[in-house]
Amino acid sequence: MRALTEDQIRASFRNAEPDEVAEIAMPHDLLLAEWDYLDFFAWRDPIASRSGYILIEQDGEAVGIVLRAADPSRVRSGMCNLCHTMQPGNQVALFAARRAGAEGRKGSVVGTYICADLSCHESVRLAPPLAPNEIRAERLADRRLDGTHRRVYSFVASVLGDS
Numbered sequence: 001m002r003a004l005t006e007d008q009i010r011a012s013f014r015n016a017e018p019d020e021v022a023e024i025a026m027p028h029d030l031l032l033a034e035w036d037y038l039d040f041f042a043w044r045d046p047i048a049s050r051s052g053y054i055l056i057e058q059d060g061e062a063v064g065i066v067l068r069a070a071d072p073s074r075v076r077s078g079m080c081n082l083c084h085t086m087q088p089g090n091q092v093a094l095f096a097a098r099r100a101g102a103e104g105r106k107g108s109v110v111g112t113y114i115c116a117d118l119s120c121h122e123s124v125r126l127a128p129p130l131a132p133n134e135i136r137a138e139r140l141a142d143r144r145l146d147g148t149h150r151r152v153y154s155f156v157a158s159v160l161g162d163s
Helices: 006-012 018-022 101-105 138-160
Strands: 041-044 051-058 061-069 077-079 086-088 092-098 109-115
Touching: 006 061, 051 138, 061 138, 077 092, 092 138, 109 138
Parallel strands: none
Antiparallel strands: 041 051, 051 061, 061 092, 077 086, 092 109
């Protein structure tokens, strides 16, 4: 992704009203973000704890969506539908995003299970431990990155009504 300023980030949100966008709290480490390393940028709101945000770059333009987390589940474990990482139940949350445009104003939402801290970008890069005499395959890591990238973009497209 290309580096973004706070104003550019706020202008990117497609499924939020201007008054909602004005209340978004930026992540504390925004100035430290390694934009060249990111496939997408996601964070939980440090003030409104049930809010989260995902930014992607589409056709050279930043596109952001606002997410709302459901109440924490009591399941034992779950899988993030974006990075396909198995997590303990309290580390996966159901997030809903209001659809963009007229559909969203009517109350239509899209939901999916995502890592509760929105750390999919890092989770997919963590390598599982190797068994004795096992050799790590770099292609597997590339497939996981490509799959996560594809699923994040597909989820954002479904929120925007592009699917």
